[in-house]
Amino acid sequence: MNLSLTDCTKSNLDTPALCIDLEAMESNIQSVMATCRQHGVEWRPHTKCHKSPVIAQKLIEAGAIGMTCAKLGEAEVMAAGGIRDLLIANLIVGDQKIARLVELRRIADPIVCIDHIDQAKPISAAMNKAGLKLRVILELNIGLDRVGVAPGDATLALAQQVAALPGIEFAGIMGYEGHLLQVADLSEKEKRIREALDILAENKSALETSGIPCPIVSCGGTGSYVFAVTHPGITELQAGGAIFMDDYYRNQCQVPDLGFALTVVATVVSRPAPERAIIDAGRKTMNPDLVMPRVLNCSGVTVSSLSAEHGSLLLDENSQSLKIGDRIELLPGYSDMTCVLHDHFFAFRGDRLDSIVPLAGRGKLQ
């Protein structure tokens, strides 16, 4: 059956399908943007959750200054989609990538992270040779213990070296407080996040005292943006997944207010036992690692396990009328790792399919 866009609803759409509730997503975008405006902080949302220049353009229209990307390949996709101001919150290493970065700089205004002079020197040489200047920020280790130069003397020394390189414009610093998102006690969470973000604020001051301007101080994920946005010295937020929201952010990170905008629609394909139904959506459709998906449209029905392409539902005694062909709508536990499994979003406005949005940056891991 070939359905036109306007005929398509969640009841006749082929499944499994990753669906956006546009009204909920737009409301989340407005909400985060309003919070940023209220506190005089810019928003440069991370694209890793949606990987779509179409959604990025919506964010820019709402007031975002640019996008944050996890990979050079994602930034290339965003630039091809017309986004110029792109923070690649990652380290770019290797001749092939640097050659691509030079080409990206010709069509966009990216920023890349540095935590060692050995990343900066070849980028500087390539940009200088091409007659270009690239914005660079230092990534600081504010406790996540992933990448990042040590705050304090090491940061100052690296900033001085990087700022002196040709082909590079020193643009600021970033840090990610990702190790603190799940601290259970909220006042303890706020205290520890503020201690981590103080490191950024102190290093910004130290750089400026040494005569190195530090216009960008970037941090903040969905699980921490409510604190980061009010923290002195922070100039921009990277929070991205907030546009979709999910049970991981709501329950593990205790993020209030935002609405759920992303669901998976699946079909019951087998009823092997009264208390068991099988849907056509397994872990290749929904990532269950952080939190199991939750059934939205049938009370008494829970997801008991996921194998690759099958989802097993447990039905209580009042919910056993479910039959083969019925539609189940689920909330992915963690939207970010669920989106990367899909080629398209099916974007709904109310009941009607509004558009099919490709995840153009999906698989762009290099």
Ligand SMILES: Cc1ncc(COP(=O)(O)O)c(C=O)c1O
């Ligand atoms: C560098 C960086 N910034 C921000 C985030 C937060 O992203 P989100 O708001 O989508 O959870 C992450 C998450 O992994 C990250 O690695």
